[in-house]
Amino acid sequence: MIHTAWQDFLAAHEIWREPLIASLIAGALCGFLGVYVVLRRTVFVSAALTQLSTLGLIAALILEESLGVEMEHVGVQLLFALAFSVAGALLLGMALHGRRLPAESGVGTTYVLAGALVVLGANRLVHAAHDLNAMVFGNAVAVPLTDLLILAGVALACAIVHAVFAKELVFVSFDGETAAALGYRTGRWNALLFLTLGLAIPVTARALGALPVFAFLTIPAAAALLLASRLRTVFALATAIGVVAAAGGYLVSWFWQLPTGATMVVLAALFAVPGALLRRR
């Protein structure tokens, strides 16, 4: 019976090929970036940015409906989502340095305000409201080739930035005050880091869904931090956990007919168990 199910799965490769590849890329990207998100204590930034990218989509749809401007092409909609997310990421990146209020207050305000504007905006939509959920949160079971290519492009760009500027991004994140005293323009380096987050979140949310993206920006890094005591290992492990949880979650959800995103999240959480039990030094 298992043999038959596996054969059926392989025979359906045209259905799952793009979604599975997208899940692997998104899992790796979110797992890696999550190390910065967790260590910088900005886990709710991903939730706020997802809301902002939703707001971008709403803006695109409202423009389409009210002005008759053509926004149906997925690239145009994603462009709006990216613009809102990137702008929000850069603003939040700057706000995290404020001294008057804790950083969480800015992130929380952004999240609820963007959420409220999404509700108000969706209320104005006549035709496209029913498509909004799928546009924002995607459907890990069916990812169009265009979405996959955009996701791969964003992942490659993020990988290059983080490979070339690894030491600067780590230094500014770990001890921004000393970096500034040594002459680093910490605001610009923080902006670069948050730019990669702002780019990654809308495209991975379209591929995986908002809940898995939030989870993958938190759980793999947390699990890796519990298991490893060297930063390089933590980055590698978090990326690997993201990949395995995304791929494993996809397969499990396929065979047991479970919701894909939620299965991925539960699988990612299982990786935190050995770390919590073993505890690194």
Next chain:
Amino acid sequence: MMAGAAPILALDDAAVGYGREVLLRGLTLEVTAGDFLAIVGPNGGGKTTILRTLLGVLPPLAGARRQPRPLRVGYVPQRDHVDAYWPLTAAEVAVMGRYRLLGTGRRPGERDRAAVSAALARVGIEELADLPFRTLSGGQRQRTLIARALASEAELLALDEPTNGMDPAAELDAMDVLRDLHRGGGLAVVMVSHRLEAVANYARRLCFVDKDQGLFRVGPLEAMLTPDALGALYGRRVAVREEGGRRFVYPETEAR
């Protein structure tokens, strides 16, 4: 300050603070090559703000900051400002002091690792190089941060409460390292401390700061360690005693 020497850093009639909140106004201060300046005052008195403004981390809210040429700076922040959550070893923290020398996008090499080993040895924690920073004691972390500053081949060492959390012996060792480096010639040291006694045997100049009193006074060590100057800073009589070649500074007990 060496008479007639050109400053490497200066504040001219500067106001310092955060945002629009001015803590102190009218500050004029010059640091020259080979200087050893200690900025002393009570906690929350504005010392760190002055240091940050001097280094260019904070912009002056009025007046000007001068830095005639690019400087290699080694910086030791207050220990609590460094996030011990990061999974970095002592050597990985110390090598960050080399990053400015390396330039953007380049990785540390053998020469940098040798410089880090030498810096860790200089502060007496070479054997801790591969241990996680988070597992080190407060004093050991502080030494790691000093080693990071030393590894930077700095022309100016700026230290913010560098001996906080150290036991007295470790504090003396750390201060002796700074003195030896300074005596090597050319290196300027600017150090913030709320403990006058920690710097009274090492600094050449003192800067007394207390924003609550609007106090900002700079002068040679001998001129500043007087009952009048100390009394202005602490608001009570403070005695200075020399014993065995070392100065001891302590507040006098009020007569009952």
